[in-house]
Amino acid sequence: MRPGSAGDLSALVRLETASMGADAWGEAALAGELAGIPGIRTVLVVAEPGRGVVLDGGPAAYGVLRAVGDTADVQRLVVAPAYRRQGLGGALLRALLYEATDGGCTRVLLEVATDNSAARALYAAYGFAEIARRRGYYSVRRDALVLECPLSPHRPYGERRA
Numbered sequence: 557m558r559p560g561s562a563g564d565l566s567a568l569v570r571l572e573t574a575s576m577g578a579d580a581w582g583e584a585a586l587a588g589e590l591a592g593i594p595g596i597r598t599v600l601v602v603a604e605p606g607r608g609v610v611l612d613g614g615p616a617a618y619g620v621l622r623a624v625g626d627t628a629d630v631q632r633l634v635v636a637p638a639y640r641r642q643g644l645g646g647a648l649l650r651a652l653l654y655e656a657t658d659g660g661c662t663r664v665l666l667e668v669a670t671d672n673s674a675a676r677a678l679y680a681a682y683g684f685a686e687i688a689r690r691r692g693y694y695s696v697r698r699d700a701l702v703l704e705c706p707l708s709p710h711r712p713y714g715e716r717r718a
Contacts, residue, residue: 557651560600560618562590567614568602575634579669579694589620589631598622599655601648619648621655621664628656628707630666633675645678653682653705653713662707667693667700679703682713 560568565587572580581589592598602615616639620631630652635645656664667690668675684703693700 557601557647560590560602562587564600564602564615564618565590568618571615571618571634571636575636581632593622596622596624599652601651601655617644617648619652621652623656623659623661626660626662628652628659628661628664630664633666640674645675646682649678649682650713653707657707657709657711657713664705664707666703668703669694670699670701676701679705 565583568586568590569583572586589598589600599621600618601621602618617633617635619633622629622631630649633645633648633652635648653664664684665687666679666684668679670689682705684705686701687704688702690700690702692698
């Protein structure tokens with residue numbers, strides 16, 4: 557994994573479109589994330605090509621984290637369909653949780669579609685719990701659950717909870 561750069565833009569647009577369908581971010585949104593936003597720390601972590609995790613010569617997964625004050629928000633955690641259920645999502649999530657902790661955050665929030673059972677299970681395994689529901693949040697009129705995870709500088713992220 558490594559921080560994303562402007563050179564990743566076209567590959568991330570392809571990955572986003574292949575993975576997110578109607579809910580995909582456009583090129584302008586991804587370019588904005590790669591450029592960062594003044595006053596808000598943005599981290600984009602990309603799975604490196606050439607290490608057995610490649611989608612058409614580009615990254616197979618990426619994550620975006622924004623942190624303001626003591627609260628971080630996982631904006632995106634995208635894994636190409638061909639590479640799901642291989643631990644890549646967990647590795648990205650763990651890296652983002654450590655980034656948030658290193659940045660002084662005490663909690664992380666995210667939204668997940670109510671019908672995305674695989675993602676919901678992943679987030680639960682890392683300590684996320686539901687705190688709210690957003691009706692019609694996604695473009696195809698699906699609801700989202702807002703999840704929260706408390707952070708601690710002493711927590712070994714990645715230990716699965718029973």
